[in-house]
Amino acid sequence: MSNENNTILGIDVNLICEFFLNTERQGPGSPEVTLKALSFIDHLTDHSRIADLGCGTGGQTMTLARHAPGQITGLDFFPGFVERFNHNARVLNLQERVKGIVGSMDALPFGEEELDLIWSEGAIYNIGFERGLNEWRKYLKTGGYVAVSESSWFTEERPAEIHDFWMSVYEEIDTIPNKVAQIQKAGYIPVATFILPEYCWTENYFTPLVKAREIFSRKYAGNKTVEELISFQHHEAELYRKYKEFYGYVFYIAKKIK
């Protein structure tokens, strides 16, 4: 989440937003993974209300909309992403069922027990996994689902370099069993967990970033902030290549029981 200086990891959020407008996805994932997570969710109808929190430009939302019935609200905190989201919905002729709105996941504009499904790919970390699960629960109907992807450790122990990196960017990263216990404690039945395949990071996330970086470094040649953003991304990709057996994204699907 950004702070009062409007920075993420010390980098101006507007620049980050502009950068990611040049990419289809803003985090690791794939349409196959979105559909796999969706396959664990039952009872959706044309009357269902779905929210995609931290939707970005809506890559995963449009996949969801083409395979699930109901009304979908995408919510993101960057107006530029929401504008692109609504444009994408219009291009796919989904605008009657899919709407993007600007908002924050820590102050949701939904009524209590209004939603059948809360979706959030690679975004719950902005509020924190446990806080998100606890706070979002009241917006779900009994029997409603939450489906989120979240960075997780695959092993109990790991090399100091990757441990320290994650402690500096997201201290709440944890093992899958610990995340599942948090889900249970927050009042849901854990329904499924699965690890996102490697191509979701490499082909679908890191590779498109290379082109976006080329565009950006031409436009902002010599800009220190842009250089920092690019060097952070190189570091992130390099760490993934080196330590991918120790961490990754995991999809967690859970049901609100009462």
Ligand SMILES: C[S@@+](CC[C@H](N)C(=O)[O-])C[C@H]1O[C@@H](n2cnc3c(N)ncnc32)[C@H](O)[C@@H]1O
């Ligand atoms: C890593 S991106 C994931 C985007 C998208 N779900 C995807 O998988 O491509 C995280 C998203 O969370 C959004 N975000 C950050 N803080 C937020 C907040 N407090 N409320 C809503 N969205 C937020 C960012 O603008 C960004 O679009």
